[in-house]
Amino acid sequence: MRGDIDIHFFEQRLNKRLEEITASLEAGKNSASPVELDQSRVGRVSRMDAMQQQAMAQAAARLAGAEKARIRKALDRVQSGDYGYCMNCDEKITEKRLRFDPSVLFCIDCARAAEQT
Ligand SMILES: [Zn+2]
Numbered sequence: 822m823r824g825d826i827d828i829h830f831f832e833q834r835l836n837k838r839l840e841e842i843t844a845s846l847e848a849g850k851n852s853a854s855p856v857e858l859d860q861s862r863v864g865r866v867s868r869m870d871a872m873q874q875q876a877m878a879q880a881a882a883r884l885a886g887a888e889k890a891r892i893r894k895a896l897d898r899v900q901s902g903d904y905g906y907c908m909n910c911d912e913k914i915t916e917k918r919l920r921f922d923p924s925v926l927f928c929i930d931c932a933r934a935a936e937q938t
Contacts (some may be wrong), residue, residue, distance in 0.1 A: 855924045891924040
């Protein structure tokens with residue numbers, strides 16, 4: 822194990838976040854199911870409402886899924902002892918950055934470079 826950050830603290834946060842996301846994805850399954858198109862049950866306006874809500878729920882589910890994948894990867898790196906180091910350049914990720922989001926896999930420089938491409 823390398824580095825001087827409190828890996829255990831971040832590991833706990835990652836596991837907790839993973840549980841939260843899993844729970845919210847479960848809860849969101851119903852709202853992300855196909856929109857009810859039965860006109861006799863829902864009016865045109867409320868149907869559009871439902872479709873909008875569905876789109877939002879799907880977008881949220883996609884984001885949650887991506888975060889979940891990142892957290893899994895971060896937990897893998899806890900196991901391998903690489904947690905806290907950039908996956909791209911192997912430089913240390915600042916503790917401040919990890920505290921803001923424990924699932925970050927890249928240092929600030931690489932994250933910025935990736936955004937620009
Ligand atoms: Zn980097």
